[in-house]
Amino acid sequence: MKRSLCVLTIAGSDSGAGAGVQADARTIHALGGYALTAITAVTAQNTRGVKAWRAVGRGLLRAQIEAVLGDFPVAAIKTGLLPGAAAVRVVVEMLKDYSGRRRMPLVIDPVVGSTSGTRFLSVVGLRALKAELLPWATLVTPNWPEAETLSGLRVRSFEDAERAGREILRSGCGAVLVKGGHAPGGRCRDVLVMRDASDDVVVRWFEGARVKTWNTHGTGCVLSAAIAVELAKGRSLTVGIKNARRFLRRALENGKETDWGGGAGPAFAG
Template sequence: MSQRPPRVLAIAGSDSSGGAGIQADIKTITMLGGYAMTAITAVTAQNTRGVSAVEALSPDMVAAQIDACLADIGVEAVKIGMLGSADIAEVVADRLEDLGTPIVFDPVMVATSGSVLADPATIEVFEWLMEIATLTTPNVPELEALGGKSAMGERGIAYLAKGGDADGPMVEDRLVRPGAEDVVWSDARIVTKHTHGTGCTLSSAIATRLAAGLPLEQAVAEARLFVREALKAAPGFGFGSGPLGHQAVR
């Protein structure tokens, strides 16, 4: 009998164009050898040019999806992405607070296209989610919205400060953990407009590697490599910020 794949639950919104959100999560988890489950928080109408409509599911429905997965299939790690509303964020935090498995929280506030995906009330609940998360993965504007490095340090949480949104020829990602030295990765920027779903892909990849039992630093390192390869393999779809080439990564 072959070894069973690590089980990963992705809690996020649906991207109708397949580049980000739940669709990117499923592709990433599957390509990295995991078993993908989902709790969809919202349905979006979007493509590479932007988000044209968002409809959040009820908090009860989101909770029911989480409960159904945990009660029967089980889980080794969880990835949290777009939440859709403050009530949904609270339900998710409540369901996961005592789970005891790795949780990777991508504090999605704005899509790559610039569309706002979290209102101020939802962002307030991020405090609770960051407390229970194994790792939080903000990009440059998200880190600023969360109070910057000093505020994150005061919270005493582990986070990965992503540098893809910063300027310059190099991309620097910094893993910050309480009581440990920072770990910094620096690589030449891959120049492409096809970056839709990079944050979703990275957080799902980290969760999948954690589900497989890897330590945090190694999980981040391997997830970064997966994203870089997927960026290089982008199929070139769409007129805006196109999707990554998840399926082409080997």
């Protein structure tokens, strides 16, 4: 019997469907996976920004994850918006409970706040994320502002991004991909910082021309979800990132002429 390629996304719901669980699910399905979901928060948002949001209770979040992991053959997990220390700790508890059965790749997109300025993760939640969840990660995928928050270092250049990646790696995660979408200029450069078999730090750069488009909402969600699918397929981290970046680029190119409303439309509309 054919085995399904199940990828679990633990993230917030976006009513505008440009980011969060909706963007993750479209990406996972487009790449041949089957998206399982655990909703961490419900948001009211559109292309202009977040209007309101509320976290899902700890018990219901745990029940969602438990239901999925207790039945489906999950091959990889991706996390997005985790609205507070309680949500972070539920994920950690579930990873501990199920790690004895199978240790699966975990991609963490450390969503601290929205691009429009809404803050989701408190100081206490951020501390829990860094100390308790990051050590479980196969890969952490911060953008420049998130890398600053996680590392405590100023990020204003590609050299700063690499330094921040090295600092975040000290948390115990497997690897860090600091995304360069916030950098100025026509080139987009992401830096991967990881450890090799000898425990030496290895740095790899991924570079490409920036796609000129206003429709960039959910780029981080799409990239991290795509990487999770690639890891679920058994790809190496570097190959998975390369393939995921190629997928995101195609999505941005295909959607750059679409008019979605008064603000930034989805990076990938499916």
